[in-house]
Amino acid sequence: MPATRPLHLAAEIGGPPRYDAADYVALARLAERGALDFVTLQDSFTRPGLDALAVLARVAPATERIGLVATVTTTHTEPFHVSSAVATLDWVSRGRAGWVVDVSTTPAQARLFGRRHAAPPEALWREAGEVAEVAARLWDSWEDDAEIRDTSTGRFVDRDKLHHVDFEGGMFTVRGPAIVPRPPQGHPVTVVDAAGEHSEETAARHADVVLIRATRPEEAAAIRERLRARAAAHGRRPDALRVLAALTVNLGDGERPAEPGLESAPRTTGGAGGPYYRGGPVDLAELIAGWHRGGAVDGFHVAPEEPARDLERVVNGTVALLQHRSRFRTFYPGGTLREHLGLTRPANRYAHAGGAS
Numbered sequence: 471m472p473a474t475r476p477l478h479l480a481a482e483i484g485g486p487p488r489y490d491a492a493d494y495v496a497l498a499r500l501a502e503r504g505a506l507d508f509v510t511l512q513d514s515f516t517r518p519g520l521d522a523l524a525v526l527a528r529v530a531p532a533t534e535r536i537g538l539v540a541t542v543t544t545t546h547t548e549p550f551h552v553s554s555a556v557a558t559l560d561w562v563s564r565g566r567a568g569w570v571v572d573v574s575t576t577p578a579q580a581r582l583f584g585r586r587h588a589a590p591p592e593a594l595w596r597e598a599g600e601v602a603e604v605a606a607r608l609w610d611s612w613e614d615d616a617e618i619r620d621t622s623t624g625r626f627v628d629r630d631k632l633h634h635v636d637f638e639g640g641m642f643t644v645r646g647p648a649i650v651p652r653p654p655q656g657h658p659v660t661v662v663d664a665a666g667e668h669s670e671e672t673a674a675r676h677a678d679v680v681l682i683r684a685t686r687p688e689e690a691a692a693i694r695e696r697l698r699a700r701a702a703a704h705g706r707r708p709d710a711l712r713v714l715a716a717l718t719v720n721l722g723d724g725e726r727p728a729e730p731g732l733e734s735a736p737r738t739t740g741g742a743g744g745p746y747y748r749g750g751p752v753d754l755a756e757l758i759a760g761w762h763r764g765g766a767v768d769g770f771h772v773a774p775e776e777p778a779r780d781l782e783r784v785v786n787g788t789v790a791l792l793q794h795r796s797r798f799r800t801f802y803p804g805g806t807l808r809e810h811l812g813l814t815r816p817a818n819r820y821a822h823a824g825g826a827s
Contacts (some may be wrong), residue, residue: 485517489626508537537807568659611647674700751787
């Protein structure tokens with residue numbers, strides 16, 4: 471990976487359940503001051519707290535540039551509703567939406583719906599891949615100029631520019647077209663946490679951004695190359711994939727002096743919650759710059775252990791130092807999340823085919 475390849479940074483703003491949207495607005499604004507690519511908000515059917523997509527729809531008008539990415543579980547939910555909800559977030563944020571594709575594997579979550587039993591992860595991730603595919607088709611089911619609002623004729627939409635997706639998968643069929651016009655980004659950004667074998671396959675086929683787990687740069691580089699190869703095998707351009715290392719950070723301590731005789735570079739440790747970093751913001755900046763400079767990853771997704779404390783130190787310490795060293799941008803060059811990530815706006819598959827549905 472060339473050293474000049476842009477560094478991408480993102481942060482989770484969830485943490486303990488809160489019921490005041492002002493808390494999430496404050497964290498998103500803080501991340502925006504650091505010019506981070508996007509913030510994520512975790513969600514699941516058994517997680518107490520507010521709905522992530524709804525919260526980020528509240529955050530959208532209170533922010534201007536930062537990307538807003540909600541976890542969306544594709545198990546027990548209707549793909550048509552998922553695509554509409556994510557497209558709506560893209561509209562209300564003016565092109566800054568994304569979604570973390572996730573699945574529900576536990577019997578407890580299945581019992582909440584009572585429609586089917588819990589299934590193995592392999593089947594659920596296969597279904598998640600189908601949801602990602604049909605969502606993209608639904609977003610394309612309106613051509614960009616399908617909405618005409620012609621008051622002289624009373625025509626709102628050009629019906630020749632609406633298309634049925636006619637998708638038949640292993641678990642569902644969707645005919646379409648969507649009820650929401652094509653989102654500003656064409657396709658809101660799709661993020662997949664590739665922690666497991668089955669999610670890695672879905673990531674290689676459908677993700678724009680992949681989150682990986684690694685405690686050493688060599689390990690991260692190997693995962694990144696494997697993902698790029700698998701994406702290429704699916705006919706995708708590997709350079710269109712952004713691979714970010716997921717890292718829980720605790721910046722409650724100060725910087726740690728290097729121990730004599732040991733490697734001086736800051737290090738991560740492994741644990742039940744995945745790679746973990748504890749130390750100061752300066753050492754975290756060294757770690758991020760080192761991994762990126764060596765080509766291991768395209769960036770980092772940090773999960774602050776205490777969001778209010780640690781995100782402030784990430785933005786005003788780690789990010790400020792990276793910016794001072796010209797390792798990270800100081801402003802947003804574009805307006806959409808795709809532009810932050812250096813990703814192109816996808817062509818409409820139906821318009822490209824000459825309007826045939």
